[in-house]
Amino acid sequence: MSAIANGTVIDHIPAEVTFKIVKILDLYNHPGAITIGTNLDSKTLGKKGIIKVADRFISDEEIGRLSVVAPNVTLNIIKDYQIVQKKYVQYPKQIVGVVKCSNPKCITNHQPVATKMEVFDVAKKSLRCVYCERVMQHEEIELL
């Protein structure tokens, strides 16, 4: 994959969520160059994905969104072909307005209230709704 002059390299993506990340970051509408690789052999992940985006930097808010589907990806910030910073995606304290609560009786599904989740179990990647207290397993997590 060709190197980029300025932008972000998103690495260590579990292969099955590569295209989810494209969607979360709305890269469809990004005017700069994008290279997407997936199902690449990886020692730690088995199969991994990697995304290189020119002239695009990832905000903390977006990192929060990424954390929900891919809590362990790394972000390499590239300036002038050099990695100037490495960021590790970590769960924020609260995840606001990203994940739909799976409880049909939760207030966030009925009134204009932004969803708010807390990490319930880091290892299992499960979340808990701050409002209705429903625990969602990783497989149940649905993005808004």
Added chain:
Amino acid sequence: MQNNFISVSDLSKEDILSILEEAAKFEANPNQRLLEGKVVATLFFEPSTRTRLSFETAANRLGARVIGFSDPNATSTSKGETLKDTIKMVSNYADVIVMRHYLEGAARYASEVTDVPIINAGDGANQHPSQTMLDLYSLWKTQGTLENLDITMVGDLKYGRTVHSLVQALSFFNPTFHFVAPDLLRMPLGYREFCKSHNLAYDERETFDEDVINTTDILYMTRIQRERFSDLREYEQVKNVYCLHKSMLDNAKPNLRVLHPLPRVNEIAYDVDESDKAYYFQQAQNGLYTREAIICRMLNIK
């Protein structure tokens, strides 16, 4: 930060014990005009006569004025007003808001849009923490302690909000649980895992008999609702199996007490009412004292 009373999961062991001690003072003297000049709002977006009367009596016995509604159809909620707007409006008038809502998470959300303390009087199937406090008070009062109790929960353990909250709250006090329920209504996995991760001893059984009754300190009975069954024959069977009769208490421990969040249907036979082990009516009365304690705590009044 504002005081709120939203969920059992917010309570520490110290919180629980201090509310119980305050409640005991109100039991000794329920009429204390500590809230003279204060206004308590009771907003019942879903009807619940029992809980509302208990809270309103608590407020009245403390000398507060009560405003609110018991039928949301008569309010602007029926015109499509959001919960946020209703709470904002009532916050202009009241010193504390007691609310019941059919949506889960409603009380937590309400607490975020106002500085007035919120007391959750039930949010859907989620939490009803004042019920849990009156259950704890009943255990504490009848057994003299909350520590190391042997507690048998019977009936609908799957949907029974009160049993879930009680398991959560008792996790500080080294309990032993026996969960007695038909397979269809057994204690949910999440709560069994909660017991394991908090090192709480428990067993599960489908048979409700003297085996478990004779060694336990508390029999916590719950109502099995017909709506939960798709096969009504199964309901008829289960309904009779999980019914307590007075004769079943003959060899029970002298300190055993029978609790039930009420209303009961047929899971406790009427002959049990005469037993000195029946405690469910006093249990409901304890709601008054614990709610007096909770309201005062929200207003930092002792």
